[in-house]
Amino acid sequence: MPLAKIEVRKSRPPEQVQAIIDAIYLAQREALKVPEHDRQIRYIEHKPEHFAAPPGKSDNYTVVEICMFPGRSLDAKRALYQAIVDRLEPLGIPRDEVFIVLHEPPLDNWGFRGGIPASEMDLGFKLNV
DSSP states (O other), X not given: OOEEEEEESSOOOHHHHHHHHHHHHHHHHHHHOOOTTOOEEEEEEOOXXXXXXXXXXXXXXXXXXXXXXXXXXXXXXXXXXXXXXXXXXXXXOOGGGEEEEEEOOOGGGOEETTTEEGGGSOOSSOOOO
């Protein structure tokens, strides 16, 4: 159940926004083996003057944050990073303009399905990929 947030510095047409969202979703499916229905991705567009970027970065600079259950291997995370940049590059976002951060709060810190901690339920999929 990854929660992904994509933050960008420039406006794009709706079809390109959807392609970027799809790229992140497909990268998660490929690398993390998330279930097909598991698609919680937000796309946030900032004015460039409201989103400072590191020196040398363009308006294509993109930050992808993914909050996910702990348990994925370093190999799965490496695969995720590569899948993200591989899928964003054809959409006009250079690999070196993508910054990815993963957050892995413990299962006790996730409450859903009526306010139940994730640590107390059968998630329906494996985390050890």
